[in-house]
Amino acid sequence: MELDASNKLRVVREDLINHAKKHPLFLNVKKTSGHIVFGRGSDEAKVLFIGEAPGFTENETGKPFVGRSGKLLEEWVRELNLTQDDYAIMNVVPIIPLSQENKIRPPTPEEINYFLPQTMKMVNIINPKVIVLLGKSAARAFGKESMRVGERVNYEEKEMFFIYHPAYYLRNGRKGLEDLTNLKKILENKKDL
Numbered sequence: 001m002e003l004d005a006s007n008k009l010r011v012v013r014e015d016l017i018n019h020a021k022k023h024p025l026f027l028n029v030k031k032t033s034g035h036i037v038f039g040r041g042s043d044e045a046k047v048l049f050i051g052e053a054p055g056f057t058e059n060e061t062g063k064p065f066v067g068r069s070g071k072l073l074e075e076w077v078r079e080l081n082l083t084q085d086d087y088a089i090m091n092v093v094p095i096i097p098l099s100q101e102n103k104i105r106p107p108t109p110e111e112i113n114y115f116l117p118q119t120m121k122m123v124n125i126i127n128p129k130v131i132v133l134l135g136k137s138a139a140r141a142f143g144k145e146s147m148r149v150g151e152r153v154n155y156e157e158k159e160m161f162f163i164y165h166p167a168y169y170l171r172n173g174r175k176g177l178e179d180l181t182n183l184k185k186i187l188e189n190k191k192d193l
């Protein structure tokens with residue numbers, strides 16, 4: 001019997017836990033008594049937002065984008081008129097990356113690549129119409145480092161859109177709503193899908 005999207009995702013998440021436990025990053029989960037952080041949102045989302053890796057709040061709660069970046073992302077979701085059923089959020093690395101000084105750092109290309117098989121499986125199961133890459137780490141996972149902010153490209157019969165990571169806008173005292181214009185247009189064209 002063919003599994004539905006949520007059961008398929010459950011299987012990939014179990015695989016992800018085993019895979020994650022074999023990586024040195026898992027020590028960060030142990031030493032902080034934190035969590036491996038999966039995605040959240042609709043299993044059949046039209047729009048999939050893909051970020052970098054959990055921060056401290058996400059590590060503590062086990063949910064992606066629930067800290068300051070998450071608050072801004074929720075503002076973008078409202079600006080785009082998306083309902084709960086329309087979207088999902090995930091990261092390319094499910095474990096908090098920490099420096100020697102226990103500060104947040106971006107994930108390395110090796111860490112992104114290590115989790116790529118599960119990342120791609122989850123993207124394929126959710127099978128969104130639009131993938132929104134939030135910043136360079138997400139772009140790197142898809143080989144799209146050269147995308148510019150607000151740019152869209154075709155990707156396996158989907159639309160792919162690049163915007164800076166919410167943390168970038170927060171650092172610069174901006175909300176980034178003006179950079180969503182092309183994404184709004186894409187969603188307008190896909191309203192009936």
Ligand code: URA
Nearest residue numbers: 051052053055064065
């Ligand atoms: N930044 C990310 O990229 N992902 C999160 O889940 C939180 C902050």
